[in-house]
Amino acid sequence: MSSKNWSALDEVSVDKEMSERTIRIQGPRGASMVQVVGLLQELGIASEDVDALATGPPGSNAYDVVFKEKDKCDSFLKYFNKGARQYKDFDYEFSMFVRQxxxxxxxxxxxxxxxxxxxxxxxxxxxxxxxxxxxxxxxxxxxxxxxxxxxxxxxxxxxxxxxxxxxxxxxxxxxxxxxxxxxxxxxxxxxxxxxxxxxxxxxx
Structure with a gap:
Protein backbone atom coordinates (compact mmCIF):
# COMPACT_ATOMS: atom_id res chain seq x y z
CA MET A 1 0.00 0.00 0.00
CA SER A 2 1.46 3.38 -1.02
CA SER A 3 1.00 6.79 0.61
CA LYS A 4 1.33 10.36 -0.58
CA ASN A 5 2.36 13.43 1.38
CA TRP A 6 0.14 16.47 0.96
CA SER A 7 0.63 20.01 2.20
CA ALA A 8 0.40 20.54 5.96
CA LEU A 9 -2.99 20.87 7.63
CA ASP A 10 -3.26 24.49 8.70
CA GLU A 11 -5.95 26.95 9.78
CA VAL A 12 -7.26 27.15 6.21
CA SER A 13 -7.93 23.39 6.30
CA VAL A 14 -9.97 23.59 9.50
CA ASP A 15 -13.63 24.58 9.85
CA LYS A 16 -13.14 27.55 12.19
CA GLU A 17 -16.68 27.56 13.55
CA MET A 18 -16.49 23.85 14.33
CA SER A 19 -13.02 24.06 15.85
CA GLU A 20 -14.17 26.76 18.27
CA ARG A 21 -16.65 24.33 19.85
CA THR A 22 -14.20 21.43 19.95
CA ILE A 23 -12.10 20.35 22.90
CA ARG A 24 -9.24 17.89 23.00
CA ILE A 25 -9.05 15.30 25.76
CA GLN A 26 -5.55 13.90 26.25
CA GLY A 27 -5.78 10.48 27.82
CA PRO A 28 -3.19 8.17 29.41
CA ARG A 29 -1.64 5.12 27.82
CA GLY A 30 -4.38 2.53 27.41
CA ALA A 31 -7.20 5.06 27.12
CA SER A 32 -10.18 4.15 24.96
CA MET A 33 -13.25 5.76 23.44
CA VAL A 34 -15.41 3.84 25.92
CA GLN A 35 -13.53 5.41 28.83
CA VAL A 36 -13.78 8.89 27.32
CA VAL A 37 -17.55 8.51 26.92
CA GLY A 38 -17.76 7.37 30.54
CA LEU A 39 -15.72 10.41 31.61
CA LEU A 40 -17.99 12.76 29.69
CA GLN A 41 -21.10 11.22 31.22
CA GLU A 42 -19.62 11.50 34.71
CA LEU A 43 -19.03 15.20 34.00
CA GLY A 44 -22.65 15.71 32.98
CA ILE A 45 -22.16 15.70 29.20
CA ALA A 46 -24.90 13.78 27.39
CA SER A 47 -25.04 12.63 23.78
CA GLU A 48 -27.49 15.48 23.08
CA ASP A 49 -24.66 17.93 23.89
CA VAL A 50 -22.21 16.42 21.40
CA ASP A 51 -22.02 16.62 17.61
CA ALA A 52 -19.13 14.21 17.15
CA LEU A 53 -16.28 12.31 18.79
CA ALA A 54 -12.98 11.52 17.08
CA THR A 55 -9.72 9.79 17.96
CA GLY A 56 -6.21 10.90 17.05
CA PRO A 57 -3.50 8.74 15.42
CA PRO A 58 -2.68 5.38 17.05
CA GLY A 59 -0.65 5.92 20.20
CA SER A 60 -1.62 9.57 20.60
CA ASN A 61 -4.33 8.86 23.22
CA ALA A 62 -6.03 12.05 22.03
CA TYR A 63 -9.80 12.43 21.65
CA ASP A 64 -11.70 15.36 20.13
CA VAL A 65 -15.18 16.25 21.38
CA VAL A 66 -17.30 18.54 19.20
CA PHE A 67 -20.05 20.25 21.20
CA LYS A 68 -23.29 21.23 19.51
CA GLU A 69 -23.12 24.70 21.07
CA LYS A 70 -20.07 26.91 21.53
CA ASP A 71 -21.42 28.27 24.82
CA LYS A 72 -21.56 24.74 26.23
CA CYS A 73 -17.99 24.13 25.11
CA ASP A 74 -16.77 27.41 26.62
CA SER A 75 -18.50 26.86 29.94
CA PHE A 76 -17.16 23.31 30.14
CA LEU A 77 -13.56 24.44 29.68
CA LYS A 78 -14.00 27.45 31.96
CA TYR A 79 -15.31 25.17 34.71
CA PHE A 80 -12.25 22.94 34.48
CA ASN A 81 -9.89 25.83 33.73
CA LYS A 82 -8.30 23.76 30.97
CA GLY A 83 -6.98 21.39 33.64
CA ALA A 84 -7.08 17.67 34.33
CA ARG A 85 -9.69 15.29 35.67
CA GLN A 86 -9.21 11.81 37.08
CA TYR A 87 -11.46 8.98 35.91
CA LYS A 88 -10.97 5.36 37.00
CA ASP A 89 -7.52 6.15 38.43
CA PHE A 90 -6.26 7.84 35.24
CA ASP A 91 -5.73 11.54 34.57
CA TYR A 92 -7.29 13.18 31.50
CA GLU A 93 -6.29 16.68 30.39
CA PHE A 94 -8.60 19.13 28.60
CA SER A 95 -7.64 21.87 26.14
CA MET A 96 -9.12 23.79 23.25
CA PHE A 97 -8.66 22.05 19.91
CA VAL A 98 -7.36 25.22 18.26
CA ARG A 99 -4.59 25.47 20.89
CA GLN A 100 -3.46 22.06 22.07
Missing part, protein backbone atom coordinates in the same frame (compact mmCIF):
# COMPACT_ATOMS: atom_id res chain seq x y z
CA UNK A 101 -0.71 20.69 24.27
CA UNK A 102 1.77 18.34 22.57
CA UNK A 103 4.52 16.27 24.16
CA UNK A 104 7.89 16.03 22.41
CA UNK A 105 11.25 14.38 22.96
CA UNK A 106 14.61 15.63 21.67
CA UNK A 107 17.40 13.10 21.16
CA UNK A 108 21.15 13.36 20.42
CA UNK A 109 21.82 16.67 22.22
CA UNK A 110 24.85 16.63 24.56
CA UNK A 111 23.62 15.87 28.07
CA UNK A 112 25.04 19.19 29.34
CA UNK A 113 22.99 21.28 26.87
CA UNK A 114 21.13 24.05 28.70
CA UNK A 115 17.30 24.00 28.73
CA UNK A 116 17.33 27.50 27.22
CA UNK A 117 18.52 25.94 23.94
CA UNK A 118 15.32 23.87 23.78
CA UNK A 119 13.27 26.93 24.74
CA UNK A 120 14.85 29.17 22.10
CA UNK A 121 14.36 26.61 19.31
CA UNK A 122 10.80 25.53 20.02
CA UNK A 123 9.35 28.86 21.18
CA UNK A 124 9.29 29.61 17.43
CA UNK A 125 6.64 26.88 17.05
CA UNK A 126 4.46 27.61 20.07
CA UNK A 127 4.49 28.36 23.79
CA UNK A 128 6.91 26.23 25.78
CA UNK A 129 5.00 24.91 28.81
CA UNK A 130 7.59 22.68 30.47
CA UNK A 131 11.10 21.29 29.87
CA UNK A 132 12.65 18.31 31.62
CA UNK A 133 14.52 15.09 31.02
CA UNK A 134 13.25 11.61 30.32
CA UNK A 135 14.26 8.99 32.86
CA UNK A 136 15.92 5.58 32.77
CA UNK A 137 15.17 2.81 35.24
CA UNK A 138 16.80 -0.61 35.18
CA UNK A 139 16.00 -2.56 38.31
CA UNK A 140 16.97 -0.37 41.27
CA UNK A 141 19.09 1.91 39.06
CA UNK A 142 17.24 5.10 38.13
CA UNK A 143 18.64 8.28 36.61
CA UNK A 144 17.88 11.09 34.16
CA UNK A 145 18.50 10.57 30.45
CA UNK A 146 20.00 13.06 28.05
CA UNK A 147 16.69 12.84 26.16
CA UNK A 148 14.79 16.10 26.67
CA UNK A 149 11.07 15.75 27.43
CA UNK A 150 8.99 18.89 27.02
CA UNK A 151 5.52 20.21 26.20
CA UNK A 152 4.33 22.92 23.83
CA UNK A 153 1.02 24.71 23.43
CA UNK A 154 0.48 25.01 19.67
CA UNK A 155 -2.05 25.75 16.96
CA UNK A 156 -2.76 23.32 14.12
CA UNK A 157 -0.30 25.02 11.75
CA UNK A 158 2.40 25.39 14.43
CA UNK A 159 2.12 21.70 15.24
CA UNK A 160 2.48 20.76 11.56
CA UNK A 161 5.63 22.92 11.28
CA UNK A 162 7.55 21.22 14.10
CA UNK A 163 10.58 19.56 12.44
CA UNK A 164 11.70 15.95 12.76
CA UNK A 165 15.38 16.94 12.66
CA UNK A 166 17.00 20.13 14.00
CA UNK A 167 20.40 20.95 12.44
CA UNK A 168 22.99 23.25 14.02
CA UNK A 169 25.66 25.31 12.26
CA UNK A 170 28.38 23.31 14.03
CA UNK A 171 27.16 20.16 12.25
CA UNK A 172 25.34 18.67 15.23
CA UNK A 173 21.80 17.35 14.76
CA UNK A 174 18.91 16.54 17.08
CA UNK A 175 15.97 14.25 16.40
CA UNK A 176 12.50 15.40 17.49
CA UNK A 177 9.66 12.95 18.14
CA UNK A 178 6.08 13.88 19.00
CA UNK A 179 3.51 11.73 20.74
CA UNK A 180 1.01 10.57 18.10
CA UNK A 181 3.09 11.72 15.10
CA UNK A 182 4.32 9.14 12.56
CA UNK A 183 8.05 8.50 13.07
CA UNK A 184 10.76 9.55 10.64
CA UNK A 185 12.80 6.66 9.29
CA UNK A 186 16.50 7.47 9.72
CA UNK A 187 17.39 5.21 6.78
CA UNK A 188 15.11 6.44 3.96
CA UNK A 189 13.91 9.69 5.67
CA UNK A 190 10.29 8.80 4.92
CA UNK A 191 7.49 9.06 7.48
CA UNK A 192 5.63 6.09 8.92
CA UNK A 193 8.30 3.42 9.37
CA UNK A 194 11.43 3.00 11.47
CA UNK A 195 15.01 2.15 10.54
CA UNK A 196 14.82 -1.45 11.77
CA UNK A 197 11.76 -2.17 9.62
CA UNK A 198 12.58 0.09 6.67
CA UNK A 199 11.52 -1.40 3.30
CA UNK A 200 14.71 0.05 1.77
CA UNK A 201 17.01 -2.14 3.87
CA UNK A 202 16.13 -5.24 1.85
CA UNK A 203 17.71 -3.56 -1.17
CA UNK A 204 20.85 -2.33 0.59
Missing amino acids: IVTLKVYWLPVCTRPMVIHDIFSKFGKVVSIGNDTLQIGDFETLLGVRLFTLKVSVSEKAAIPHIVAFDCGAKAQVTMQGRPPLCLRCLELGNVRGACPCQKFS
